[in-house]
Amino acid sequence: MxxxxxxxxxxxxxxxxxxxxxxxxxxxxxxxxxxxxxxxxxxxxxxxxxxxxxxxxxxxxxxxxxxxxxxxxxxxxxxxxxxxxxxxxxxxxxxxxxPAWEQKPGADWLTVETAAEAAAALPHNADVLLTTGHTGLEHFLQRDDCQFVVRTIEAPAEPLPRFASLLQSRPPYKLADEMALMEREGITHLVTKNSGGGQTSAKLEAAQRLGVKVIMIARxxxxxxxxxxxxxxxxxxxxxx
Structure with a gap:
């Protein structure tokens, strides 16, 4: 066939x-x-x-x-x-x-519908691990009152501004590595999409263990x-x- x-x-x-x-x-x-x-x-x-x-x-x-x-x-x-x-x-x-990821008891999630809503939900001076890919990146890069670690497989077409650093990597990711990254960068907020699967789910466990707030963009x-x-x-x- x-x-x-x-x-x-x-x-x-x-x-x-x-x-x-x-x-x-x-x-x-x-x-x-x-x-x-x-x-x-x-x-x-x-x-x-x-x-x-x-x-x-x-x-x-x-x-x-x-x-x-x-x-x-x-x-x-x-x-x-x-x-x-x-x-x-x-x-x-x-x-x-x-299957989509489900919020575990004790996890601090805010679910929003769009990247624009996610960017607007970030508080002033947030230190953000951004794992949403290229689509909608412009909404976050308007928030020059925050600091971003932008993790993508491919680099964005345009250079990132001074308040954002690029981290190019490819999953899968391990829990220990995700925790080390968040601690090293002083991450207060994780912004991600509900992609599901096991290759990138460790960031959610790391966020919960470290008290990092998750802003989840719904499917x-x-x-x-x-x-x-x-x-x-x-x-x-x-x-x-």
Whole structure:
């Protein structure tokens, strides 16, 4: 069976590897924002499709029989386009969505809807570990009354201002390292997105142990799709037999 995976996550790589091992013809599409990404088995397509019309055209031209949305939980537009393209082409869509993190008893979280709200919620003179990626970074960099450690895999296109330092690194992260980072930088606030998964969850445990307040940006709304929360369930939902 010919399957297109909208990828960019560790789970998308695992799914592609397993489907290829099962004998399926798998194409993984990557947005191309990350330099030197870890590539799964099977064919790779890089770059944008050109919105819903472009994705529909690709699905038809490539003879895709199944579509999997295994993008990052905050790749909102791509997920919306996948729903619309699946509906327009009649191709079955499975969405892999890793479970969201849940606030533990005693953790100090403030949940907001947008990056702009998160930036506005920071108090004067906050020392912030910012792990929200490039999208919405401009809202935080307007807060020149705060100090930021901006942790990203890829450097932002523009240089950071004097009150922000760049920390380029790639997960997974260990609890001891996250605690050491927060203590070293005097972090008072952690701003993050509810991405879920185990590779980056240690920062939440570190924040709770050190009394660091968490400002959590909630997940966007997604269109209707058959949604699963494990790679095994994704394979089953594809109904490949």
């Amino acid at each position: 010919k399957i297109l995976i909208l990828g960019g996550t560790a789970e998308a790589r695992e799914l592609a590897d397993r489907l290829v091992a099962m004998g399926h013809d798998v194409i993984t599409s990557l947005a191309g924002r990350t330099q030197d990404p870890k590539l799964p088995k099977g064919d790779i397509r890089m770059g944008k499709f050109g919105g819903i019309p472009g994705l529909c055209a690709y699905l038809r031209a490539a003879g895709i029989e199944r579509l999997v949305d295994a993008t990052h939980p905050y790749a909102g537009l791509m997920s919306i386009n996948a729903v619309a393209a699946a509906r327009a082409t009649g191709i079955a869509l499975v969405r892999y969505m890793r 966007p709304a997604y269109g209707p799709a058959r949604e699963v929360s494990s790679v095994d369930d994704a394979i089953a939902a594809l109904e490949l037999g």
